Amino acid sequence: xxxxxxxxxxxxxxxxxxxxxxxxxxxxxxxxxxxxxxxxxxxxxxxxxxxxxxxxxxxxxxxxxxxxxxxxxxxxxxxxxxxxxxxxxxxxxxxxxxxxxxxxxxxxxxxxxxxxxxxxxxxxxxxxxxxxxxxxxxxxxxxxxxxxxxxxxxxxxxxxxxxxxxxxxxxxxx
Amino acid sequence: xxxxxxxxxxxxxxxxxxxxxxxxxxxxxxxxxxxxxxxxxxxxxxxxxxxxxxxxxxxxxxxxxxxxxxxxxxxxxxxxxxxxxxxxxxxxxxxxxxxxxxxxxxxxxxxxxxxxxxxxxxxxxxxxxxxxxxxxxxxxxxxxxxxxxxxxxxxxxxxxxxxxxxxxxxxxxxxxxxxxxxxxxxxxxxxxxxxxxx
Numbered sequence: 519x520x521x522x523x524x525x526x527x528x529x530x531x532x533x534x535x536x537x538x539x540x541x542x543x544x545x546x547x548x549x550x551x552x553x554x555x556x557x558x559x560x561x562x563x564x565x566x567x568x569x570x571x572x573x574x575x576x577x578x579x580x581x582x583x584x585x586x587x588x589x590x591x592x593x594x595x596x597x598x599x600x601x602x603x604x605x606x607x608x609x610x611x612x613x614x615x616x617x618x619x620x621x622x623x624x625x626x627x628x629x630x631x632x633x634x635x636x637x638x639x640x641x642x643x644x645x646x647x648x649x650x651x652x653x654x655x656x657x658x659x660x661x662x663x664x665x666x667x668x669x670x671x672x673x674x675x676x677x678x679x680x681x682x683x684x685x686x687x688x689x690x691x692x
Numbered sequence: 693x694x695x696x697x698x699x700x701x702x703x704x705x706x707x708x709x710x711x712x713x714x715x716x717x718x719x720x721x722x723x724x725x726x727x728x729x730x731x732x733x734x735x736x737x738x739x740x741x742x743x744x745x746x747x748x749x750x751x752x753x754x755x756x757x758x759x760x761x762x763x764x765x766x767x768x769x770x771x772x773x774x775x776x777x778x779x780x781x782x783x784x785x786x787x788x789x790x791x792x793x794x795x796x797x798x799x800x801x802x803x804x805x806x807x808x809x810x811x812x813x814x815x816x817x818x819x820x821x822x823x824x825x826x827x828x829x830x831x832x833x834x835x836x837x838x839x840x841x842x843x844x845x846x847x848x849x850x851x852x853x854x855x856x857x858x859x860x861x862x863x864x865x866x867x868x869x870x871x872x873x874x875x876x877x878x879x880x881x882x883x884x885x886x887x888x889x890x
Contacts, residue, residue, distance in 0.1 A: 529861055529864060550872060551868060551869075551872075554868040554869070554871040554872050555864065555865070555868035557813075557868075557871055558817070558820075558864060558867045558868045558871050559864070560813075561813045561814070561816070561817045562817065562832070562836040562864075562867075563836065564810060564813070565814060565817065565836055565837055566810075566814065567720055567721065567724040567837060568723060568724045568727045568728070568733075568736075569720050569723065569724070570719055570720070570723040570736075570737055570740065571733075571737070574715070574719045574723070574737075574740075574741075575712055575715050575716050575719065577737075577741065578712075578715050578741055578744055578745075579708075579712060581741050581745065582708070582745065582748065585745060
């Protein structure tokens with residue numbers, strides 16, 4: 519059976535003339551599939567909303583409070599696990615030093631102090647040598663060399679600043 | 693500024709009472725969508741509660757340029773579609789429990805006979821809906837129960853408008869096919885009106 523144009527009329531809801539309505543009625547009397555379609559359309563156009571049981575908002579408030587509590591608990595235990603993991607990792611990394619410290623703390627502290635003292639002495643010696651050079655060397659270098667060095671340093675600084683501005687330009691509105 | 697916009701702004705700033713007002717306003721459309729999608733009142737209650745929880749958690753991301761109802765129903769529809777997919781994967785059948793059906797209140801009850809007929813039709817339609825593909829089902833519910841336009845359905849379900857039209861067309865044909873397979877006591881007499889649409 520040919521369902522056109524009746525099926526299209528049922529789907530698209532056009533305004534039908536009296537003659538078209540009569541044709542549609544005649545077709546619906548003989549066609550079960552189009553009748554089913556018409557019944558479905560009628561049922562769909564007269565549906566009503568299903569409502570939840572009374573107290574929906576109160577139940578939601580209770581659920582929200584429970585969810586927040588659970589989230590808080592999860593965050594707390596998450597933090598505890600993270601803190602313990604970090605401590606464990608730090609312990610694992612520093613285990614060789616910790617082992618020495620536990621076994622012979624005096625020896626380890628003595629070696630640390632000795633290293634610190636040796637570093638300090640070396641630094642002092644280098645500083646003294648530097649001061650001597652600082653006092654002696656300027657006397658050997660002519661003034662024009664100083665001027666060249668000064669201009670070169672200025673030029674390099676300027677180039678550095680310009681290139682930095684050019685390459686680090688950030689687009690606006692991002 | 694409408695009441696709804698005020699509530700949304702207040703809720704975005706952490707006001708729980710304002711959010712409760714939004715729940716109060718939208719509980720019925722959200723529950724109805726979930727009920728038509730999932731077929732069971734208990735599942736619908738749980739899904740609608742979860743929808744509102746999701747909305748609460750993601751409210752900061754809500755774009756006020758977009759209609760709130762569309763955004764809310766979109767979350768509800770996708771939640772139900774995910775739930776149906778999970779259910780299908782875990783091979784749990786959707787058995788209809790007649791006693792567990794919700795009472796569908798109707799404010800306009802002219803006479804008991806037509807009221808009963810309407811209720812029968814509603815039940816029959818509810819049965820048929822459960823056989824549709826979840827996205828087609830969501831499109832039908834949004835179109836006929838929530839009165840959404842095809843554009844709104846497209847935005848809600850993240851589809852194109854032609855896809856929505858095609859899905860609605862296909863769904864109506866599928867429902868008509870299922871309509872004939874329903875038991876005789878659920879069949880309705882067609883009145884000599886011509887077509888129901890006119």
